[in-house]
Amino acid sequence: MGFLLATLFKICLVVGLLLLAVAYLTWLERKVIGDIQVRFGPSRVGPFGLLQPIADGIKLMFKEDVVPANADRLIFFLAPALSFVPALIVFAVIPFGPSFVITDVNVGLLYVFAVASLGVYGSVLAGWASNSKYSLLGGLRSSAQMVSYELGLGLSVLGVVMMTGSLSLVDIVEAQKGTWLGILPRWNIFPQFLGFVIFLISSNAELNRAPFDLPEAETELVAGFHTEYSSMKFALFFMAEYANMIAVAALATTLFLGGWRGPLLPPVIWFLLKVFAFIFLFIWVRATLPRFRYDQLMGFGWKVLLPLALANVMFTAALILILA
Amino acid sequence: MEWVLFLTLALLAGAAALAMVLQRHPVYSALCLILTLFAQGGLYILLHAQLIAFVHIIVYAGAIMVLFLFVIMLLDLRPEEHPPLQFNRIGVVLGLVLAGALLAELALGVGPQINLGPRGPHDVETLRILGNTQEVARVLFRKYLIPFELTSLILLSAMVGALVLAKRRPE
Numbered sequence: 001m002g003f004l005l006a007t008l009f010k011i012c013l014v015v016g017l018l019l020l021a022v023a024y025l026t027w028l029e030r031k032v033i034g035d036i037q038v039r040f041g042p043s044r045v046g047p048f049g050l051l052q053p054i055a056d057g058i059k060l061m062f063k064e065d066v067v068p069a070n071a072d073r074l075i076f077f078l079a080p081a082l083s084f085v086p087a088l089i090v091f092a093v094i095p096f097g098p099s100f101v102i103t104d105v106n107v108g109l110l111y112v113f114a115v116a117s118l119g120v121y122g123s124v125l126a127g128w129a130s131n132s133k134y135s136l137l138g139g140l141r142s143s144a145q146m147v148s149y150e151l152g153l154g155l156s157v158l159g160v161v162m163m164t165g166s167l168s169l170v171d172i173v174e175a176q177k178g179t180w181l182g183i184l185p186r187w188n189i190f191p192q193f194l195g196f197v198i199f200l201i202s203s204n205a206e207l208n209r210a211p212f213d214l215p216e217a218e219t220e221l222v223a224g225f226h227t228e229y230s231s232m233k234f235a236l237f238f239m240a241e242y243a244n245m246i247a248v249a250a251l252a253t254t255l256f257l258g259g260w261r262g263p264l265l266p267p268v269i270w271f272l273l274k275v276f277a278f279i280f281l282f283i284w285v286r287a288t289l290p291r292f293r294y295d296q297l298m299g300f301g302w303k304v305l306l307p308l309a310l311a312n313v314m315f316t317a318a319l320i321l322i323l324a
Numbered sequence: 325m326e327w328v329l330f331l332t333l334a335l336l337a338g339a340a341a342l343a344m345v346l347q348r349h350p351v352y353s354a355l356c357l358i359l360t361l362f363a364q365g366g367l368y369i370l371l372h373a374q375l376i377a378f379v380h381i382i383v384y385a386g387a388i389m390v391l392f393l394f395v396i397m398l399l400d401l402r403p404e405e406h407p408p409l410q411f412n413r414i415g416v417v418l419g420l421v422l423a424g425a426l427l428a429e430l431a432l433g434v435g436p437q438i439n440l441g442p443r444g445p446h447d448v449e450t451l452r453i454l455g456n457t458q459e460v461a462r463v464l465f466r467k468y469l470i471p472f473e474l475t476s477l478i479l480l481s482a483m484v485g486a487l488v489l490a491k492r493r494p495e
Binding site: 072075105106107110111113114117118120121124125127128136139140143144146147150165166167 | 351355358374375378379381382385386387390391393394397398456457458
């Protein structure tokens with residue numbers, strides 16, 4: 001019973017903080033991009049526009065909820081939930097601190113990938129159920145893109161798994177303890193730099209963020225798979241995107257940057273700092289790079305990232321065999 | 325506790341499978357199949373086979389079913405229109421006999437005198453100590469290395485075959 005209550009408490013804490021973080025990420029993204037483009041960003045609601053996410057939330061709640069004619073109503077209602085729920089349940093296995101993990105599964109990394117691979121249903125079904133050509137094209141693009149880049153993503157972390165010898169995220173953090181030569185922390189980013197770069201690029205594509213935001217390319221597809229959505233249903237897609245961004249940042253931190261490890265500051269603070277660094281990087285990339293063309297995107301995924309990731313796996317395996 | 329979970333998942337898998345066959349809309353059929361796959365994944369977890377459970381979900385629910393949906397949407401399949409069902413008398417008799425035989429086999433297999441055949445050295449406790457993934461890998465890559473590699477060759481040849489068929493130019 002005590003175990004159950006403790007777990008329940010952890011779940012509530014994580015989900016509550018996550019929703020707050022998602023709301024304020026929208027503010028952060030608009031502020032940072034505004035700054036990069038030499039404008040102010042939100043500045044009217046509260047000091048520095050800090051109350052903007054709350055105003056946006058209230059506005060979305062009270063907007064009219066439009067369902068297009070001839071839409072498939074059941075799936076139209078189901079799709080936003082299908083894209084938001086996977087984004088939330090990824091956090092079940094992420095270690096936030098030395099003993100703060102909701103549950104340590106021995107196939108934790110596989111769990112993350114299994115759940116992440118389900119996120120694609122939300123956008124595909126949304127695109128199909130809307131009964132609109134732009135939505136359908138956006139949904140099809142997103143499914144093709146996510147299925148392609150999942151391969152690169154999965155293979156890019158195999159090097160880390162081989163070095164650790166475990167799929168449990170807690171074990172992976174545990175294996176990054178200590179330093180090399182007394183100064184360089186034993187983080188996986190150093191021996192697995194290629195894997196890290198591939199992970200970063202393919203996760204950007206998995207998130208459907210610029211420069212890979214083809215599924216919702218405004219200039220060609222209006223807004224892609226969520227064109228026909230309004231009110232809180234639209235907000236759920238938006239929240240899913242940001243929650244996924246936090247999830248990927250947390251995963252990158254855990255796999256490559258030693259998770260919660262760091263000197264002086266408390267572990268949870270280290271974890272949050274590293275996650276924040278990744279999120280800032282994602283926003284920065286979005287503000288800097290123009291969008292890919294669709295054939296470039298698919299070609300890059302299959303012909304560049306996938307062979308590179310495979311080569312990385314072979315090389316790491318060979319090195320481990322030689323050193324052992 | 326385990327019984328409740330097992331019954332829920334088993335009933336869900338059965339009901340979703342049935343709904344998939346009876347459903348006339350291809351997209352809903354695909355969704356029902358995904359639900360079945362999920363319930364199966366849950367059953368694997370109840371059997372302490374976490375690796376199989378998540379690989380099952382990644383491969384079937386995460387990849388293959390996405391492609392199914394993709395094709396259904398590209399072809400824009402409409403709900404089927406069935407002609408009224410016609411029963412063939414011989415077909416009905418044969419079907420009933422076969423179903424009876426299957427049920428009898430099932431009853432013999434899971435009946436009071438359970439006959440599971442030879443059992444390996446792995447039970448729940450040893451798996452917990454060794455770690456599920458590591459143990460599967462050990463068995464797969466030591467004891468069954470050659471069958472495993474042969475399987476991958478078969479898959480590769482199937483893939484090459486599909487490519488050749490798809491690439492064939494119209495005369």
